[in-house]
Amino acid sequence: MSIQSGIKYFWSSFWQLANPKIFMGWSGLWLPWVIACTVICLSTGLIWGFFFTPDDVRQGSTVKIIYLHVPSALMAINGYFLIVVGSLFWLIRRQHVSVLAAKAAAPVGMTMTLIALATGAIWGQPMWGTYWVWDPRLTSFLILFLFYIGYLALWKAIEDEDKAADLTSVLALVGAVFAVLSRYAVLFWNQGLHQGTTVTIADGVNQENISSVFFQPLLLSMVGFGLLFFALLLVGTRTEVRARRLKVLEAFERAH
């Protein structure tokens, strides 16, 4: 199979997932494996990181919070990105699975944002001497958290499911524009205390980058968090699909 036909095959099978029946079959098949991989990656990454890496010269043991902080922050942003993509697919293609995936991603992403904020605060107290500073990165995460709350609240407030799906999708798209805008607006507003990115793929090129002793377990826990997000997303979407089916059945019962 050539690369082009491979890509074509991937997309055609990807769009087939929008069919709830195919999605349920596929996700039911893969979910146990995803969960197994999540457990392996997360437990290995976290145990390796917490117990088998040296303390940092200046930060001591507090450096180890990085194994929770960085992956959860990554997933918090990816969560919102996923909501936007899911909403866009819903508005264009009108396939329920995509918007249900967006709905399922919201609570997970919100929790990840909260974990990132909490671990950051716990790390900040001994390092910066304060739990919270109005630093651009911290502030943008707080704003991201507000976006998640607003998105979820709108879902809860509207009773008609399809109407809620449409309106939350519109909100997610406009919110994405303003989230990016806020991200760069806060840069003008306050100078940062948060360090720059030290985790990049081009490890060893940049002298400022994190040492590979820390990088390897961190990479593993980042993969673990990604898998965890994916697993929770699948579980959430499956629940939403089932809840929809239940409602249809109930409506059917009542009608007869």
Add this chain to the structure above:
Amino acid sequence: MIQVFRRDVVLSIRSGGGFGLALIFFLIVVVLVPFALGPDQSLLAKIGPGLLWLGALLACLLSLDRIFGMDYEDGTLDLLATSPLPLEGVYLAKSAAHWLTTGLPIALAAPVLGVLLNLNFYVSGVLCLSLLLGTPTLSLIGSFGATLTLGVKRGGLLLSLLVLPLYIPTLIFGALAVHAAALGHTFEGPLIFISAISLGAIAILPFFSAAALRINLS
């Protein structure tokens, strides 16, 4: 479109909610702050610009659910939707009416109230200019939020929750411009940013709001 605009302005003036409500709220905020923080002139001058911007923002928030709420309940909005005027135009006319009855009076009153907070003439001028450029965005974003929460009963809290994060960039640049002027720096940069956000909102939000209106009216 002009008819809708004129109708909304007249309605909000005659029902006593428009001009009065936002302005009086703004006045109360500015008058109460010195009582809460003490009459220290240099402190008031320092926090004044940000405070006036915050007061303007909250005053704008007060009347948002009136923009579409009443028309939705008594069916006027359904009639407007079937009229030849596209919903994008309805949204723009209603946002403009909201701005004329809240944003504009606030922007004009701000320099006067700035005197109470020990702002000098020059800073007050910049404040007025930044509010004139920034409050249209507040009305536009607010009306967009109002279209989203149209069908929600008691949606006021939800509306504020949705709208506040969207207000952040405008608030940052607006307060920044006035602060820069107070410190004697150049203030054109933030003003250009506010204008850019306003123009962007005028260009993009009508389509999203009209989509939300269509969803709610279907």
